[in-house]
Amino acid sequence: MASRRIAQSSVNWAALAERVPPSQKPNLAVFKTMSDKYLRSVLANPENPPKLDWAYYQKNVPIAGMVDKFQKAYEALQIPYPADTVTAQIEAQEKQVKEEIVKFIKESESRIAEHQKQIASLRALLPFDQMTMEDYRDAFPDQALDLQNRPSFWPHTPEEQDLTQPKAEHH
Known part of the structure; x- marks a missing residue:
């Protein structure tokens, strides 16, 4: 059986919506709708299975041993609650x-x-x-101009700094 009953969604949808990019808002809305639908279906069912009046069935079912067999099977029925394998990883x-x-x-x-x-x-x-x-x-x-160690002249391109090459005349 379930170790705890879900009473309401533990997701803070407003805080989550603040972190979702605008392009993903429609996907978040679809996801929230699916989550709410699942929560409603869980809350629609009782926490424990209904108690059956086995004495009533003993009196009204004519086949001997059938009610005892069903009662034994019903009480032995255990619906497994999925084991929590991810909480430790998430933490x-x-x-x-x-x-x-x-x-x-x-x-x-x-x-x-x-x-x-x-x-x-x-x-x-x-x-x-x-x-x-x-x-x-x-x-x-x-950054300052250092004419002793780093002389540089305008325009500050490597080609213009090579003083050994003759300059082409610009007309």
Whole structure:
């Protein structure tokens, strides 16, 4: 027999609907309809099989032993409730996902802290319209023009930077 009686759907349909993409909303509606139909059919039946009045049948059935045979078979009838084989897997998966979420949150918090530091350092700089080339070089040494170590001339293509080749004249 069932280990517990289903009283209502345990699915939070509103929360589920928030997570479903708009293209899948019709499929969710069909699934919810099927689930509700199944729940109604379960609730339409009693939790336990009806009790039979075996004394009434003993008096009214003329064949000797037939009622006893049916009563014995009826009482021996056990409808197996399906074994729960997936709850442990789901709980393990849920635990793993929660651990991944905690890890992601910690990593995100460290990234946020790093970005906050970068924002603070950028806010501490002079405004770009007030910077000189030397200020820019001091603030961003890897991006500043370095004529000693990385000379570059406009246009900044490799072909134009090769000063050993004669340039074609443009008319």
